[in-house]
Amino acid sequence: MAWSTRQLAELAGTTLKTVRHYHEIGLLEEPRRAANGYKQYRIRHLIRLLRIRRLVDLGVPLSDIAAMEESDENAEQVLRTLDAELAASIERQQRMREELALIIRCRALAELPPGFDWIDAETPDADRSLLLLYSRVFGPSTMAALQELNSAPRTPVAAEFDALPADASEAARQQLAERYIPEILQQYRDHPSLEDPSAGAPQGQALTMSVVGQALAELYNPAQLDVLRRVNALLEENRRAAPRDPA
Incomplete structure (x- = not known):
């Protein structure tokens, strides 16, 4: 009894295209063909095809199947490599499930980068968006500093900045900027990487600062942006007034 290509494919649970592809790559x-030119498959072809399909179903790449047949050592190496890849994939998927479980409990966490799932649900949308953007442009040391910094409760000054209306008076903006300075200087002492967060940025400093600048301009209102400008000016004054290292 011999089978046609279509019959062989059906017996093996695959397709004509797949069988022909295995022929093309030598697997x-x-x-032999009958007098009418049709292929005649037999049991050995079906067994071979079933073995190929078994390996493919396990995740073995077609390019490795031939190597597996060359020696037991090759076969073991291919299977161990595949096992390690599967273990890593399972671990990654488990982490994803854990993150999904957190997001199911608090939908807002979907707006934050990994590692910031403990952030207070009351954190302003602008800050959430900034953290998500920062995760794409800042380096690991800066993101680690931001993680630690944001793990603490928001200070009264930060809360006042969040609530600052667009039409806040100049005096209110100046006072808020001045009150921010001690906090920021302390942050710099605790987390030196925050003083120049774009240093070591994977995308380069110019592109990083372009993203950050545009993000701030679009996410904060005019009064908040003015406070940030005043903060930068005060920080610069503080740097100029700081005693120089005699060395």
Whole structure:
């Protein structure tokens, strides 16, 4: 009893296209043809095809199947490599499930980068968006500093900045900027990487600061942006007034 290509494919639970592809790459030998030119597959072809499909279903790349047949050592190496890849994939998927479980409990966490799932649900949308953007442009040391910094409760000054209306008076903006300075200087002492967060940025400093600048301009209102400008000016004054290192 011999089978046609279509019948062989059906017996193996695959397709004509797949069988022909295995012929093309040399994994499945071509059978003899009948007088009418049709291929005649037999049990050895079906067994071979079923073995190939078994390995493919386990995740073995077609390019490795031939190497596996060359020696037991090759076969073991291919299977161990595949096992390690599967273990890493399972671990990654488990982490994803854990993150999804957190997001199911608090939908707002979907707006934050990984590692910031403990952030207070009351954190302003602008800050959430900034953290998400920062995760794409800042380096690991800066993101680690931001993680630690944001793990603490928001200070009264930060809360006042969040609530600052667009039409806040100049005096209110100046006072808020002045009150921010001691906090920021302390942050710099605790987390030196925050003083120049774009240093070591994977995308380069110019692109990083372009993203940060545009993000601030679009996410904060005019009064908040003015406070940030005043803060930068005060920080610069503080740097100029700081005693120089005699060395």
